[in-house]
Amino acid sequence: MIAASAPAQARTQQMPADRLRSGARLLRLEFRHSAMLWLVPLAAGLFWYNAYRPVMAMPALWSLRAPSMQHNALLDFVLPVVGAATWMGSRESRRGTGDLTAIVARPRWTRQLIAWAALTAWALAGYAICVGAVYGVTAAQAAWGGPLWWPAAVGAAGLPALAAIGFAAGTWFPSRFTTPLVSIGTFMLLGFSTQFAHGATSLWQASPTISGVSGIGPDAGVATFYPYLPDLPIAQVMFAVGLAAMVLGTLGLPAASGSRRVRAASAMTAAAGLIAVTTAAGLISTSRFERHGMLAIPALHDAASDRPIAYQPVCGQAAIPVCMNPAFVSYLPVVTSALRPLLTEVAGLPQAPARILQAAPTFSQLSYNDVAVRDAAGIRIIAGARVLLASMPDQLPGERQPDVTSAQYAMQVRAQVGDALVGILVGEGSGQAQQAVRAGLLMASGVRFAGPGFRGDGLGMTLRGPAPGSAVSDAARRFAALPAAARRAWLNSHLTAVRAGRITLGQVP
Amino acid sequence: MNVELSDLTRRFGRRTAVDGVCLQAGPGVFGLLGPNGAGKTTLLRTMATVIQPTSGTVRLLGRDPGQHGQRREIRRRLGYLPQALGYYPGFTVAEFVEYFALLKEMPAGAVPAAVATAIERVGLADRARSKLRTLSGGMLRRAGIAQAIVNEPELLLLDEPTAGLDPEQRVEFRALLREVGQRSTVIVSTHLVEDVGAACSQVALMNAGRLVFQGTTAELTSRGEGHGIGDAPLERGYSAVLATARA
Numbered sequence: 001m002i003a004a005s006a007p008a009q010a011r012t013q014q015m016p017a018d019r020l021r022s023g024a025r026l027l028r029l030e031f032r033h034s035a036m037l038w039l040v041p042l043a044a045g046l047f048w049y050n051a052y053r054p055v056m057a058m059p060a061l062w063s064l065r066a067p068s069m070q071h072n073a074l075l076d077f078v079l080p081v082v083g084a085a086t087w088m089g090s091r092e093s094r095r096g097t098g099d100l101t102a103i104v105a106r107p108r109w110t111r112q113l114i115a116w117a118a119l120t121a122w123a124l125a126g127y128a129i130c131v132g133a134v135y136g137v138t139a140a141q142a143a144w145g146g147p148l149w150w151p152a153a154v155g156a157a158g159l160p161a162l163a164a165i166g167f168a169a170g171t172w173f174p175s176r177f178t179t180p181l182v183s184i185g186t187f188m189l190l191g192f193s194t195q196f197a198h199g200a201t202s203l204w205q206a207s208p209t210i211s212g213v214s215g216i217g218p219d220a221g222v223a224t225f226y227p228y229l230p231d232l233p234i235a236q237v238m239f240a241v242g243l244a245a246m247v248l249g250t251l252g253l254p255a256a257s258g259s260r261r262v263r264a265a266s267a268m269t270a271a272a273g274l275i276a277v278t279t280a281a282g283l284i285s286t287s288r289f290e291r292h293g294m295l296a297i298p299a300l301h302d303a304a305s306d307r308p309i310a311y312q313p314v315c316g317q318a319a320i321p322v323c324m325n326p327a328f329v330s331y332l333p334v335v336t337s338a339l340r341p342l343l344t345e346v347a348g349l350p351q352a353p354a355r356i357l358q359a360a361p362t363f364s365q366l367s368y369n370d371v372a373v374r375d376a377a378g379i380r381i382i383a384g385a386r387v388l389l390a391s392m393p394d395q396l397p398g399e400r401q402p403d404v405t406s407a408q409y410a411m412q413v414r415a416q417v418g419d420a421l422v423g424i425l426v427g428e429g430s431g432q433a434q435q436a437v438r439a440g441l442l443m444a445s446g447v448r449f450a451g452p453g454f455r456g457d458g459l460g461m462t463l464r465g466p467a468p469g470s471a472v473s474d475a476a477r478r479f480a481a482l483p484a485a486a487r488r489a490w491l492n493s494h495l496t497a498v499r500a501g502r503i504t505l506g507q508v509p
Numbered sequence: 510m511n512v513e514l515s516d517l518t519r520r521f522g523r524r525t526a527v528d529g530v531c532l533q534a535g536p537g538v539f540g541l542l543g544p545n546g547a548g549k550t551t552l553l554r555t556m557a558t559v560i561q562p563t564s565g566t567v568r569l570l571g572r573d574p575g576q577h578g579q580r581r582e583i584r585r586r587l588g589y590l591p592q593a594l595g596y597y598p599g600f601t602v603a604e605f606v607e608y609f610a611l612l613k614e615m616p617a618g619a620v621p622a623a624v625a626t627a628i629e630r631v632g633l634a635d636r637a638r639s640k641l642r643t644l645s646g647g648m649l650r651r652a653g654i655a656q657a658i659v660n661e662p663e664l665l666l667l668d669e670p671t672a673g674l675d676p677e678q679r680v681e682f683r684a685l686l687r688e689v690g691q692r693s694t695v696i697v698s699t700h701l702v703e704d705v706g707a708a709c710s711q712v713a714l715m716n717a718g719r720l721v722f723q724g725t726t727a728e729l730t731s732r733g734e735g736h737g738i739g740d741a742p743l744e745r746g747y748s749a750v751l752a753t754a755r756a
Binding site (some may be wrong): 018019021022024025026032053073091092095096097098099100101102103104105106109112259260 | 554557558577578581582584585587589591593594595596598600604607608609611612613615616617618620656675699700705
């Protein structure tokens with residue numbers, strides 16, 4: 001019923017504090033009616049399917065899981081966030097409230113910012129929950145090290161930028177086709193940005209989905225022995241925040257957006273965003289590939305990050321102790337048992353190391369996106385003892401690593417570390433006896449040799465051995481077939497001669 | 510005078526929707542009559558500061574809407590119900606009215622009471638928590654009126670406000686208009702002559718973008734004596750003025 005009597009109401013000027021309060025109330029209303037509210041469960045579902053499961057299948061290494069999550073999570077959020085933002089940006093046009101909202105006192109720009117802020121807050125809340133799940137579980141599983149926050153920060157900075165792009169597109173082009181076109185377009189652009197990035201200085205690395213050096217990506221050998229370099233993430237955050245500011249500032253430039261003061265503020269916001277974007281791009285263009293597998297940006301680089309992280313190795317019991325970075329402690333049982341037969345056989349022989357110590361590989365960028373990874377294998381004298389430094393295969397066996405089983409991982413270790421160890425003992429010479437002894441020792445320890453035409457098994461489990469049927473191959477088989485005690489006794493007395501190339505093939509038992 | 514229009518013209522391309530309108534209105538209820546396409550809605554949208562005039566001058570509430578600061582002051586004191594009311598279906602009636610109260614920069618502390626009052630005045634108190642998508646056409650119209658009056662406007666512009674209202678609601682709505690008109694300027698655009706007769710003290714009649722009559726309802730009625738077509742005296746006055754204008 002329409003009542004004719006009503007109390008008159010005094011009109012008072014809004015005070016700044018009052019403006020804030022009414023802004024907060026508007027934000028509350030937008031919170032309740034943001035399209036993102038309904039899409040957070042969808043984003044979380046996509047995250048679970050596309051990011052959480054594969055990331056959790058990786059070894060519990062922060063250096064592996066956090067960057068992988070950064071890449072996957074953003075791709076899972078891009079469609080819901082950009083879609084919701086475009087939808088919300090076109091709301092006034094779609095709902096025909098243009099005349100009503102055109103005549104209100106509050107500037108259009110602040111109204112738009114409030115709607116964007118509510119949407120972004122929902123997106124960030126969903127993202128925080130998803131990141132929290134990955135980080136929480138990883139914290140419970142990881143043996144060593146702490147969370148890497150920069151990958152999460154890059155994703156968090158990317159979401160407001162995505163929301164701003166969608167919102168602006170919806171505002172400027174309020175067509176029914178805008179939402180799907182802009183959402184899918186942004187998804188494709190982000191998804192393919194990793195393909196477009198070539199080399200260390202590629203500007204495509206500003207994309208928040210790029211979480212590591214092109215050609216390496218998230219890797220267990222990176223950011224474990226050396227600190228995680230935040231140089232690229234800092235530039236990415238700067239780029240994303242700048243992009244968001246630029247787009248949002250541009251929204252406030254039209255005359256209808258508000259007073260001169262409002263438009264000046266929006267112009268300054270856009271200009272600040274532009275400066276941040278160009279600065280970030282400039283920084284990225286100066287980045288260089290570091291030997292520890294990360295990008296350094298000179299202007300942002302902290303030299304202290306180049307020093308290796310100090311740690312107390314964890315060692316597995318064998319005739320020659322195998323010691324690993326504590327982050328890889330879950331690898332230790334498989335590594336130790338894979339090497340144990342060989343270690344038992346060679347322990348105490350001349351030139352045999354007193355210890356095997358896991359070490360970081362060295363990376364260097366080749367042309368295009370090719371990266372050379374050099375194994376750390378080599379003898380170093382540490383505290384008066386001969387220590388074999390070796391890089392381990394970087395995949396964890398077992399159920400959590402669906403691509404590699406424990407048996408396959410053990411074969412990788414034997415082929416990689418065992419070969420390095422035997423090479424140290426027997427020498428790298430080209431003598432036939434050396435080759436036969438080396439191959440025989442490896443065969444005895446369980447290493448498989450491939451036949452002619454072998455092009456690799458893709459997992460590094462098989463080595464290229466002496467040509468089948470050759471004299472070297474026959475001698476190697478003969479040597480491998482010896483009882484372990486006999487082989488060890490012969491090596492004890494002849495190894496120095498083998499190394500010196502003074503043993504002929506016929507003398508190999 | 511709260512509304513002062515002088516030689517106001519508004520063109521859309523080659524078409525002149527409002528052609529040299531001069532109009533003054535003080536407190537009270539002012540009816541704007543005219544056939545479809547006469548330019549009523551364009552005139553109202555110009556007064557509501559939705560669109561700017563092509564030429565002529567406009568002063569509203571003693572201020573120049575061409576100046577940003579003054580326009581903002583006008584908008585704080587303005588209520589407007591467009592002919593085609595857009596709305597957000599997911600909002601409740603209370604949220605919809607609150608949303609516009611906040612956008613009109615009402616003091617935040619006064620908003621809850623003002624929203625409740627406005628909703629009560631349009632008879633939607635029992636549906637305050639209903640989503641707009643669940644309301645009938647008439648109820649939506651009333652929700653639109655509630656958002657227009659929530660800030661106790663000094664200038665209230667209503668475009669076809671009674672469309673969709675049932676007879677009982679229309680009677681009550683006219684009472685509301687009279688009540689608001691005691692301290693504010695209310696301009697009601699309609700083609701329902703009986704609404705004007707019942708609620709308006711002043712009336713203007715538009716045809717083809719021009720004002721062809723401005724006066725009291727009694728004066729319009731007198732124009733129809735012995736002439737015109739219609740069941741009611743005011744209708745006859747309306748049709749007589751129109752016939753003269755078209756001749």
